[in-house]
Amino acid sequence: METIQKKNEEGVTSEMALVLAAKKGDLDAFSQLVKRYDRNVFRIAQHITHNDEDAQDVVQDAFLKAYTNLEQFQGNSKFYTWLVRIAVNEALMRLRKRRTDRTVSLDEDVETEEGSMPREVADWSPNPEQMYGTSELGDILKKTIQGLPPGFRTVFVLRDVEQLSTEETAEMLGLSVPAVKSRLLRARLQLRERLSRYFKSNRGGDESQ
């Protein structure tokens, strides 16, 4: 549709206009929606599944599912919120398939007290990121977040990496606002605890660990 294309070049086509056009069968409009959100969906899927193939499948399946169910999208929430909800469910399903020995849900390990009380209280180096090369830092960050239960890392990636609000995150995950907040606190504290191993200052720090 020419008008959609033109408007988008100016960066003013609203999400809703694209959704409405896509609902009427305009594939170009849907393509714009894919391009608008594919990076976010991929990042979220990678954080949940920690598997390249799974994340790629999640991106494809989430967008295809959104397209085929577009009729059911009522516009009460943002399209992106609806899309991420689909993507999170797809990602958790794939994670479950890989881990046949145990169930995976957003509630998993929520009662654990691990990480609620900080044990590591040595300060970090002033510029911890500069202690490592880019790829080494990336490996540390991946390895560290992989150790969190899926429910914690999902909340962390939506709130702190994608920078969505607590309310949006709650809506996407079907959780209450207090549940999101409690998972976020634990996720942040556990990540901090684990990263301290790599980033703590050597000068004057407690080296007993």
Place this chain on the structure above:
Amino acid sequence: MKCNDFLKELTDYLDGAVNEGLKAELDEHLHWCRECHVVMNTTKKTIEIYRDNKIYELPDALRTRLHDAIMSKCRDNKSSKKTP
């Protein structure tokens, strides 16, 4: 205020979601408690590091491939709907 009470409010404190009265209490605790100060600072840094060093970026070539695959499936889906 005890360290435990401070920790419970840490997420809201870092998100700037505490009211003025509570913020003053938390600030005061931070003023004298070195451990909570370190925990607050390093938690803040943790968030910043994950926010600024986006891991799992989608490479351009893969992005194009995924986009083409999605659109091709959507096209198939659309034509199968038209001809039941």
